[in-house]
Amino acid sequence: MPIMFIPFINEEETCYYCYYCKRKYSQTLLFEQKYCKYCLFIYIKYSENNYNIDVCVSTKNTQCDKHEPRTLGFCAENIQEWCSYCSEISFFRQIVTKYKFDIMNYDQKIIINDHSQFFFESLESSLIKKPIAILYLPWWDAYYQCLACNSQLELKSNCQKWCSNCFIIYTGCRYCLTTNIIFGITSQSQCKKCKRLLFTNISISGNDTMIL
Ligand SMILES: [Zn+2]
Ligand SMILES: [Zn+2]
Ligand SMILES: [Zn+2]
Ligand SMILES: [Zn+2]
Incomplete structure (x- = not known):
């Protein structure tokens, strides 16, 4: 059963009410x-x-x-x-709600997850035919800012948010509470824990970014 009782952007102003039942968080x-x-x-x-x-x-x-x-x-x-x-x-x-993921200061900042390991992998994008990097975080990263440019992330679904400035997609697995941070546009990635495919609905056509 997926974990539906937490938001993917913790700080967002529109996030006072539950995505599912509309009750107050x-x-x-x-x-x-x-x-x-x-x-x-x-x-x-x-x-x-x-x-x-x-x-x-x-x-x-x-x-x-x-x-x-x-x-x-x-x-x-x-x-x-x-x-x-x-x-x-x-x-x-x-x-994680209070700290932006920072690879240089990882140990000091994300204290509550100090036993967890993150890692990078490269993936051939199904859409642009170029390798893109994916950062796998073993926690639910509900921080509201982009880790690269500090822009406020836009929520695209209950388990997907993105930075339109850097084209970085954040997808979460609601079964395991893990987060994949995708540095580019691709239609899917995989949760490293349960192996489920996490689909993204953000794609690029020409120079424009299109939300499908
Ligand atoms: Zn609810
Ligand atoms: Zn009691
Ligand atoms: Zn950004
Ligand atoms: Zn999973």
Whole structure:
């Protein structure tokens, strides 16, 4: 089951409401990561396998009697321990909202993902017959600015955004919460974790950029 309760651009002004159910997003206690409590609830209820989510669930009410008592320092890593009476999400480990990916300062900046590895690969573009580079990030990069030029990214779908200045496409896999950053135009790339194809609907005709 795909993870639908988080936006792909965390800071965007139009991103107050959930893309799916149009309810207002909540924010995690740390890093101000937006998420939809309703869609999270649906996910917990119907997902057979929740192990794709790396999370810290905390409590705001130590008196809650729906389970064993939880202290204020409580942190459950299993999303199934979510209690709709007292739980808050402290943070999602796989979502980056505050930092632009910076290859030179990678270690200092993306602290919450320090165990994860990113890598580059080159791909023959299906559209322009030239090799283009792809950067594979093992997290959901929900930052709002282009990593190359700082322009504000444009959201093209719930898992696709792009910089029209540099022609850099960002696509995310909603099953694994990974991000592919494509330095050029191509119709597809692949999630390195689950091998699903991630299609892009941005292409170039002549000198114009066309959004299909
Ligand atoms: Zn929702
Ligand atoms: Zn509770
Ligand atoms: Zn850019
Ligand atoms: Zn995937």
